[in-house]
Amino acid sequence: MLVDSVAALHRLGYPCDACQLFPYARHAAELADHDAKLLQQLSAQAPRAGAAVTLTVLVEPLLVAMRRLAIVEACHRRTAVEKTGAGCVQSAKQQREMLEKLRVDETLRSH
Template sequence: MRLAELSERSGVSTATIKYYLREGLLPPGRRVNATTAEYGEEHLRRLRLVRALIQVGGVPVSTAREVLAHVDDDSLGRTIRLGAALWALPQDPEPDEEDPAVTAARTEVDRLLEMLGWETARELAPLSPVHRSLVVAVAALQRLGYPWDAEHMAPYGELMHEVARRDLDYMETFDSEAEKVEVAVAGAVLFQPVLRALHRLAQEEESVRRYGIE
């Protein structure tokens, strides 16, 4: 398809598509002549991912470029490729290691990973921005007087492990390695609001079942 059709099918203006091409967010099309290029379904799919990252996820262009570079790096195995892409997404600030709540939270998070048998997560903890985010969140609860320890978190961890299995089952329905990583990255940006909304709806439902509506 030509640029105009790509714009029409994606809902992205030609000017924005050209900007994405210049910034390296979208791979160049197949050159037909000096002024015309052809684009395929992979460009349409990538445009949707770029828009998800930037418009929905609020990811800066420079960060989106880094994420997509990992998505396209077929020299990496799937696990490393996926992990690198997800770690490149915006993360929470570094925890204050001098804060006693952070120290206590780190202890509980490490106990949690041991209880769940998540050996890879334990090994990667010093490098993982996701691990740091969990420590920051648990520390905030500790400061507010909610002792969110490993025993409290373990059932949630088990439920989220089932969610992760379903995520990867869905990812594996796509054909190419790039598509698999793309859908995982898109899910990290777009599916989190779905999980959050389902959680709140479930809380509302359970509250009514237990306590009624009066």
């Protein structure tokens, strides 16, 4: 999955070298450390494998949603400062609308 994603980014002309990917890897390592600590705490209450599956199923979509919201906020801040919106593909309002639609779509799929 990782190799396929990097290859697709490369084919599309998006930056995907080690310098571009390092911040993602660093934050992923921090999240993994947090997850490992949480699993250790939860193992007293539930089997570790069950807790790991539950966290994967519930936390991964949460992380994706949180990242999307953070991107909207970052673009909103940049737009407010730059007044041009440079670097943001869509306005913050358009991104919030898109995120709301995604939330609705995800809710409908889960039911």
